[in-house]
Amino acid sequence: MSQWQPVQIVGGAYADDTRPFSCQDTVNYLPLQAERPGGRSDWLLRSAPGFRQFATTQNKPVRGAHDAEGLFLVVAGRTLYRVNTNGSTASIGTIPGVGRVSFAHNQIENGNQIVIVNGQAGYVWNTVAGALTQITDEAFPGSPIADFMDGYIIGVDPFGRFWFISDLTQATQYSTLDRQDAESQPDKIVTAIVVGDLVLVFGERTGEFFENTGADTGTFQRVRGVTMDVGCASAHARARLDNSVYWLGSDGNVYRLVGNSPQRISTAAIEQAIAGLNWSNAFAQTFEDRGHKLFVLTFPDGHTWQFDVLSQEWSRRQSNGLKRWRLNTLTKWRRQWYGGDFSNGKLYQLDWDEMTEDGAPLVSERVTAVTHADGNPVVVDGVLLVFDVGRVDVGVSDHFCSISYSDDGGHNWSNPAIVSIGKAGEFRRSVELRRLGMTRERVWKVSVSSPAKRDLIAASWKAAGARS
Template sequence: MGYRACQLVPATGGALVLKAKPALQYSEGRSKPWSGSKLVNCFAERADGDKREDFALMAAPGLLEWADVGTGPVRGAHVMAGTLYVVSGTSLYSVSSAGAETLIGTIAGSGLVHMADNGAQLCIAAAGVGYILSAGSLTTLADHGISWSVSDVGFIDSYILWTRAGTGQFFISGLGDATSYDPSDIATAEGSPDNIVGMIIDHREVQFFGSETVEIFYNSGAAAFPFERQGNAFIERGCFDRDSIVKIDNSVNFMGDDRVVYRLTGYQPIRISTHAIEYQLRNVSYARGFAYDQEGHKFYCLDTDNGTFVFDQATGLWHERKSVDLTGWRVNGAVKAYNMVLLTSGQDGKIYRPSLDLNTEDGERIEVDIYLPTIEGQRQRLTMYAFEVMCETGVGNSSIDDPQIMLRYSDDGGRRWSNEAWRSMGVIGDYRRRAIWRKLGQFRQRQIHLRVTDPARTFVMSYYADIR
């Protein structure tokens, strides 16, 4: 007798004890009966060396408030010369290592900003305006003779580069001086007639992402204008949203004009999204990306109006992040400052420190959801006498004495679900506690949904089903 999504293991007494296939990433796409497995607020970690299982699931990190800057939301954060600068609401602040803010000036608009520096001067592109913080004074490009609307900013080889909004043009500052400009120091990414969506500096090259193509420029040192197109380095793939372009793990990730997520390997865009993720992205109106590292996991987070989807470059697997009562995750950006990874809020002015040892998100619960792949026999009716989750137990703590894990099941492809049944994950020190459910009835196909909402450590290793 064969079973799908299960592995037969030895048993006694006529029982078929099946090791259920784990859910390792977000796979729910157009058809739930075909693929309904997904992970929300948890992610897979691959075993290194001798481990009990090849993979385990752990809850997404909790968020501990580090600072509360301005009125929010936080629109951007950047470190220059060891000091953190934050745009919160319509204000620019410097923030000390103790989290204390100092107001600097006003930044127009309400959307995300883009920031770059040359070591002494901070440049900000916001709502079409280019701002320059130099020697404590905040000015605009118009104050220095440039009236063009800008959409992005970057730094390379002592030059500040700006993209001119709604065009394929970019222009540069004077060498080492973000307040000095010659209007003739302007060029066009003209390998294709599409406009520049955004740019990023990577490996001392400037990558200009258009709506249909990507062009690569480098500093040739030419006297008339130092930046030239890099030979035949021309990528016939456009960008959907400038804010999806993120440097991570020595490369660049972005969402393409075809709503597929890519990673640039050299000059080759390699697809990293799955059909399930692409299904979720099919109708989104924006895609805002950021990246951060945590204990060897390098997360590329893509926030959209249909949720926040996260790619873990350590495993090549996707999962979803979701804050309570929000469509996606409350976090909208990340920055490394003062020897810390800091995450910024898209809801207010808060800045957080992420921690896998913290089980709440700014005091709110984290709802961990695990939807397992369908268990199915060879079209015969089966009886599930028991289902056991092998998880870390005895995880009660000062916040919750007896944390619980919930199970429910669907026998019609995730359309209707059974009542919830809760089991203990063990009070403090009850390390031999078993999370097991019995007398779960008959089925031809079944999907299991597990949930943890209590503020306790969640670490799931494997699943067993007693099916006869």
């Protein structure tokens, strides 16, 4: 009689073009490795946080958001809003345009200057004066991004000719003498980002590092002998995370900065998936909570990918009815995380215990690695999944998961079987299917949309040899 044998259920997103080799996918789950022995398994799939509405604006989409030392500002449509702790919003000015905006802020006496750039122009909200003004200095060319270092606001010329800084602690004042172009190789500048005590300036093909020399003019100078032969694909496709920088390279690979060198962290499967997309529209965000440190990379014409520093695994976020995640912004404010919607003016509060997206289904899905017997036929007597069962609230009828399988590498799937993951209090329920036919190899697909925790801990199957 066949015995239960473990099946590899936990893993990241790794769907290769050669699907019978690997069609693994992980959506709205976070792979998490046990940090101590004695657990039910070495890994589990943690339910990714959902969200509920926190605030709403009268405009769409949410183009950018920023926490300036406790002041939460959001640009939705063409309006700059202040978001209050009770979820109310107040319009405080106009930011023209329709594309993404970037924020940075400095400190002035008794307050801050908060810079918002939209690619063509720049604006400053002065918290002391309570006024929004456009940057009119002739030496300011506009910028797609803003950053801050040592009292200076940092920007990039929209035409890629140079990068520049403001005057010291003066976000509205600039000098043509404080501009730098690509020096190691002729290259169009795409973006810049502060990392430690250096500014990393990305071109289309290269990267260079600049340091503050303390000079009155020409304040930042290139660090000699330190360059990278990898550029950045988009002005917004870079982010600081885990004391480093992560970015989408100009070659379609994703990198992490290690020392002063790029380290590839993407996989061939991800690089295949994004090869035909519009890289110039990609944008990066970060999320750090409960030990997870996520670099979140969204392609508006494709998917949203996330790399978790904790597990070193890739997975995907996807909203119901979309290929991508609907959050255009992620901002930590007052120890909570908030996201702005790409299609409306809503702001959401993320919550690990919320298993919907503002009431819409949050579908978690895992497509497993290939289970096989080295080409030998086997009869599958059953499959057993170990969920954190019995967590559904009383009165909620949706406490089911969908299980299907493929015997041809994910090209075709069986009709899904709907199995209960335990209504409220059913903590001993087994999620189990029987009499699943004969195969030489099998891939499992497990989907859950229930508005309750759906952590997936382990899986087993009963399979016995069959006469060929």
